Amino acid sequence: MFRIEEVSSPRCKLKFSSRTRESNQVSVITGPNGSGKTEILKTLSDWFSRLPQEQAPEHLHVRWKIDTPLAPTWGPYDEQNFPPRVIAQTFSPFSRFAPPKRDTRTLFDVYANQTTEQCLYRTIGIHSGTQVVGGPLGKLTLEQGIFRLSEAPEQTQNLGSVLDSLRFERRINLQYRKNAIGESLFSAYTQGHLRDLLSGKKTFASNVHGISVDLSLRREIRDTGIESLSNLLENVLSALERYLDRDGFQFVLDFREKQASLNYAALKALSLLRRLDALTLERCELYPHLRKQIDLADASSGQQQMLCSLFGLFGELSSNSLVLIDEPELSLHPTWQMGFFERLDAILQPFEGCHVIIATHSPLIVQSALKRDFEVIQLRADTPNFQMNHPLRDQSHASVEGTLLEVFGTPVTGSAYLANELFEMVSVSETASSEIRKETLVRLEWLESLYQNSQGIVTQKEDLDLIQRAIRLVKVGGE
Template sequence: MSEIVTLRDGTQQTSENSFTVINGENGAGKSAILRIISDAALGLDASRSKVFASAIGIDQVGSVSRTIAISGTHNDRFPLNSGVEFRLNSNQFDLMHFYYYGPKQSGNYTSVSKASNTIAHSLLSDEQSSGFPSKQLTALLEFLGFEPEVRIVVQTGIRIKRREEFEYLLALERHLRSVQAESSMPSKIPQSFEFSISQASLLSERGAFRNLLGSRYSGAELSVDLRAERTIQVFDGPLFSILQQASSISLPQTLANFISLGLLTSKIVLFRKSTRNEVRLEDLSSGEWQLLYTLMNLSINISPDGLILIDEPENSLHPHWQTEYVSLVRKLISHVRGCHVIIATHSPLIAASIMPSDGNLIRLMRNHLSGQLYAHMEETAYGWLPSDVLQERFDLDSARPPELTRAINTALRLLKLSSEPTDNLRQAAEEIRKLKRYLPAHDPLLPAADAIIDIAFPDEGGPRDKPHRGE
């Protein structure tokens, strides 16, 4: 039996970027479906998610300019690539317009160093297809409590310090041309990158640059001010002087290319809005790190008609930030049009943030016995209480702890049969007596719990002597 589900309803009046939220129980295949959609958008014939790929077909309407994958979980199914780095083992996939921002990279965890290099590369590159989103990035930094300014400390990289730089760069240039010749897809590698390889090869034979590569160079600083348009202030240093004298392209783009080559690495410094205290990337909380790393790169690198796939963004986010998440994404891509954002989530707060003008919800269900996958399009739950979203959109009968729910349901089922204080009713009421003390004093379940206890223990008059939480 086949089923057709439209992720983006063409008859629905939507805003200029649309959203689809997919929810479903663990094992329903949400992450796998994101991978299948990603592979289809990239024109890949086979998907790694073989369990579901054979049963799911993707019909794509229109073209996708680029695919950006964001993950809040280490167990996402997104394909791996080398990020902003180009290496001797990079392949055709590393050239495709696919961008991954999440907790893993090249099979390993995304380290602070990798995240810093990715952010620095995005901020410094001149290759944005839709202009630089200063307004959007300012909103993100202010949301996180930072000034709209990013300090980048550039240092010599470590990738080739143990090799002969000249030979390595020649090999890298040959490898890039070979991979480009084999690929039939448009490349995300900027035209200036190949020039930077040749430039680096020449510089590697000069004494001043070789001395920097071979030393423990403390680094040079530059500041990216986002208050109006992107303004980059460069502080004097020997590295910048050498690069500016040797290059015909802009210094920021040269630095971005040299980061991709592994010749340079970077550190990111932010400034607290209230105190101007410096905060390094490694000092951020997990939630701050996740929002800064993923959404800053998203806003800079998204292009019109892009596809944005987001897997479990609620991880590490306080409920307040979960309620703000969709609004943040909406704001950070507001400078482009025609994008489709697909979010797989377990969070009712995120599901309740999708406006009717944004798009729709998809409920995903899988019969684990037959393997049949079911999907149902639903109206949005914008503005609903979390308890209503859990019940109506996540099929959760109650958001209360299962022990209390079972005891209440057992007692009610017994009372339907008889109002006599049987042993089974007393056992259920005893459990309710033990658990109800943790409920807040205003909880609407308390009168029902007290009534059950009164019926089960008529001679005691109910355990009213035990205070509830909040009394």
């Protein structure tokens, strides 16, 4: 089990609990704007994006724990104690997550030697260096997640249930168009001149990108060698022949008939050609229940985000990973916010020992976390620097109105939750000790202040009158 214990950012210091009821730990950080939620995630992103090649920033502090079969170990001390994977995910255009390092492996390293990527830090969605947004980013994120499935074919059925929960059939159709370099490779392969092409005896087809397209393949020739690269490409192009149409390829990843594992050679082949800029993804088709198929770009923003988020996570996860998710509620319908953890559970199910840390403004996600007894940590914008913020564990707050009031400090007009709380406080104070009555008055005065200073939120005078009447009754009962 990998677990973050403590994080110190420029604004605050945060401790996480050690409690977990399941094989993975989920912690939810919430609070108003300016309280430091995203900063905590950014601190972890900055820290782990530099490891193991660089030293972590001196002004930041992170402490974690890894439970091994022999004994627990604490970081940061030894490179062996690093988590195998740190994944930062957000689709916010204001993302401050650090960008990942460039993968320096050759195609031969990846697809022939099965060399694993050394950098432990990965990103999904948007990071501080992202230049592609919108529909193209969604397609790219989903495609990369699908390509990484080739490393774990036995786990793909979990993604079928994710598609089903989003009201899609359990299949995805990828349509690719060959560009100039792809045309050249396939033409040379079918004519038996692939080695001649790679050695320069045959020329590439003309293309609008000029020599820049040529360079990606030239680098592979330089780093791998003509003979090894030629053998690799022959295997790749052979694996794709059955999917070839006039202009490119159509590839269906089908979770219904449990055929996905049979197509992984083709998935790897497509991934290799995409890295060579030999193919362009034209369409990523989904099949809504009882409706005609649609391109991912035509799906709702919420559907796009859920698909890209969950497929992206599944493609990157391994056991004992650290997962950072910022604002998962973006573009999600309230119903999907309430079901967020169910879908996350489906993705985490094959793995164990992961620590998932989520920063959110959503009362529905916080409510769901409280009901599941996940760790929920409330930050306050007015908390002094480096003061510890304590987790919320009171299950009585696990309603939408209760979460808005108790966790987010947001007054709710005509709230049944508020009325019930006031009735209970007055009733208890009638026979309570003086110490309990003092605590009750402190809470009532906090509610009074909240409803008096609602910062632009329209509240009813009746709510404030009800709170002030409760204050008078508690005071009278103590006399």
